[in-house]
Amino acid sequence: MLSFWERRSYLQYDYAVVGGGIVGLSTAAHLLEKEPHARVVVLERGLFPSGASTKNAGFACFGSLTELLSDLNTLGEDRMLALVEERYSGLKRLRERLGDSVIDYQNHGGYELIREPEEAALEQMDYINDLLKPLFPKPVFHPANEKIKEFGFHTPDLKGMVFNPYEGQIDTGKMMKALTRYVTHLGAVILTGSEVSHWEEMADQVVLGVENPVYEEPTLLHARRMVICTNAFSQQLLPEINLKPGRGVVLVTEPIPDLSFQGTFHYDEGYYYFRNFGRQVIFGGGRNLDIEVETSTEFIINERIRSVLEEHLREFILPGKQVEIADWWTGIMAFGDHKEPLFQPHSDKVLVAVRLGGMGVAIGSRLGDRAANWLLSPSLEMA
């Protein structure tokens, strides 16, 4: 049973944000940057954000050469460029909002390892660099074959390596804690352990049913408008939504004293990725090995993928080195037929901002800005 005080102070909001990942928190941030007195609540079902935003690899990237070629295929030139612009400006927004030292942003550049099946991409490098000219002052992709030996990778089928000086890396945990602090400081109420199970639209408000461990019945919160930022978990609230969850497995090694590389690395069209974290290596991917099974929102590790990742780590990335694996985890992404996020008004009061794919660190802040602007706009665009 709720008290008089609880009813007065906790139940009424101007804007409700469902999901406390990077998109939900960025939406709350922009709402309050633009309307400082707005009553904003972020509802997060986990003890802390528990989807992809606290479980990713911390690449501050906007697409490798082969990924952009694939985007070009599915989207065409203009939409591919618009997507790169959104990702890159999203990264800038994140860095400016929180500060490079706070999120431990480091710019060691990014590399793509090109193996035989992707070799044709090398011939497209100049074409992609030309396309990207309006967005970047200098060419984005450069051949970097001379570094392969220096970094010590063992891949007999490696055909080349491509360097991107604009790619960086962050400390994901520090970034998410800083974003939470920022949003709280602006005045948002963040309620964790609060799962939204349903909602109902009334004439002038939305009523959200929130499950919590204390009461048997859901607690009902009221907001003028709401945004759903639940990414891979959105089917629970919107069964017809056009997205598929995709699980990602990641490992981190113990420190390696003679680690010979710094930077972020991609291969197999982005299905595998690794980076240094100080002297440790973070390595993940392999979803394409078992794509049906990995279309899941369950946080469990696929043993087949685990063993392939371990093999790649020891034989290809760190051959001949003494390597101990310190930890494994999984996180859940959301994918569609192409890589543009799903930004979709559901009604004049409810917006959906989800399907961030594997580059939400980059695009999350911009998607949050767009969501906040929609919620704040006086005449709302209908679905």
Ligand SMILES: Cc1cc2nc3c(=O)[nH]c(=O)nc-3n(C[C@H](O)[C@H](O)[C@H](O)COP(=O)(O)OP(=O)(O)OC[C@H]3O[C@@H](n4cnc5c(N)ncnc54)[C@H](O)[C@@H]3O)c2cc1C
């Ligand atoms: C293993 C892995 C590695 C990745 N590596 C990178 C990378 O290096 N660089 C990069 O840019 N991107 C990376 N990504 C992708 C990036 O992390 C995501 O695109 C981004 O975090 C998505 O943010 P989001 O806020 O949309 O979703 P999420 O972070 O998943 O947030 C959604 C939140 O909604 C909550 N929620 C769900 N249902 C409800 C409900 N009913 N009620 C209340 N709360 C609910 C969830 O608990 C969750 O916290 C990676 C992802 C994974 C999984």
